[in-house]
Amino acid sequence: MMTITYTVGNAVYVNMTNRCPCACTFCLRANGPGVYGSGPLWLDREPTVGETVESIGGRDFSVFRELVFCGYGEPTERLDDLLAVARWMRASHPDVKIRVNTNGLSDLIAGRPTAADFKGLVDVLSISLNTPDPAEYLRVCRPKFGEAAYPAMLKFAGDATRFVPDVVMTVVDEPVTSKSDQERCRAICERLGARLRVRPYESK
Numbered sequence: 001m002m003t004i005t006y007t008v009g010n011a012v013y014v015n016m017t018n019r020c021p022c023a024c025t026f027c028l029r030a031n032g033p034g035v036y037g038s039g040p041l042w043l044d045r046e047p048t049v050g051e052t053v054e055s056i057g058g059r060d061f062s063v064f065r066e067l068v069f070c071g072y073g074e075p076t077e078r079l080d081d082l083l084a085v086a087r088w089m090r091a092s093h094p095d096v097k098i099r100v101n102t103n104g105l106s107d108l109i110a111g112r113p114t115a116a117d118f119k120g121l122v123d124v125l126s127i128s129l130n131t132p133d134p135a136e137y138l139r140v141c142r143p144k145f146g147e148a149a150y151p152a153m154l155k156f157a158g159d160a161t162r163f164v165p166d167v168v169m170t171v172v173d174e175p176v177t178s179k180s181d182q183e184r185c186r187a188i189c190e191r192l193g194a195r196l197r198v199r200p201y202e203s204k
C-alpha cells in the first residue's frame with residue numbers, strides 16, 4: 001500500500017518521493033517506516049500527479065486547513081510535479097494554506113534558480129537550516145553536493161523571501177542546537193529576511 005497523503009493535526013501531508021540528496025544523521029527515515037502514526041511512508045514507486053491529486057481530493061478540507069509537501073524525502077526532487085499539484089490545490093481549495101518543508105537544495109537539484117517557481121503557489125517555505133556552521137552542516141546533513149550545499153541553501157532562502165510570503169528556517173532546540181548557535185542562526189535569518197523557528201527536541 002502506498003501512503004501518498006497522511007494527516008498531522010489540521011494538516012494534510014503529501015509524500016510524493018523518497019529521494020533526497022542528503023543523508024542526515026538524524027533523518028527519521030533511518031528510524032522506522034513512518035512518522036506520527038502515518039503508516040509506511042516508503043513508496044514502492046512514486047505516485048503520479050493524478051494519483052496524488054486523487055489522494056488529496058479524498059480529504060475533507062472543511063476539517064484540514066493546510067496542505068504540506070513533506071514526505072519521506074525531499075519534495076523538490078519532484079519540483080515540477082509538486083508545483084502541478086500545488087496549482088491544482090490552489091484552484092480547487094483557494095483558502096487552504098500550502099507549505100513546503102524542504103532542505104533548501106532545490107537550486108542544486110534542478111541545476112538552476114528555483115525560488116521564483118513557488119510564487120503564487122506556496123504560502124510557507126520551511127527550510128532546514130540546522131546549524132550556523134557550514135562544516136557542521138556537511139558533517140550532519142552529508143549532502144551529495146558537498147561544500148556547495150550550505151551556501152546554495154542560504155541563497156535559495158534569501159531568494160525565496162521575494163516570492164513566498166513566509167520563509168521559515170528551522171533548527172532543533174537544545175541539546176541539538178546550543179542557545180548560542182540558535183542566536184547565530186537568528187542573525188543569518190535576519191540577514192536573509194527569513195524568520196527562525198526553533199523546533200522542540202524529541203528524544204527517541
Ligand code: SF4
Nearest residue numbers: 020022023024027103
Ligand atoms: S533532508 Fe530530510 S529527508 Fe533528506 S536526509 Fe535530511 S532529514 Fe532525511
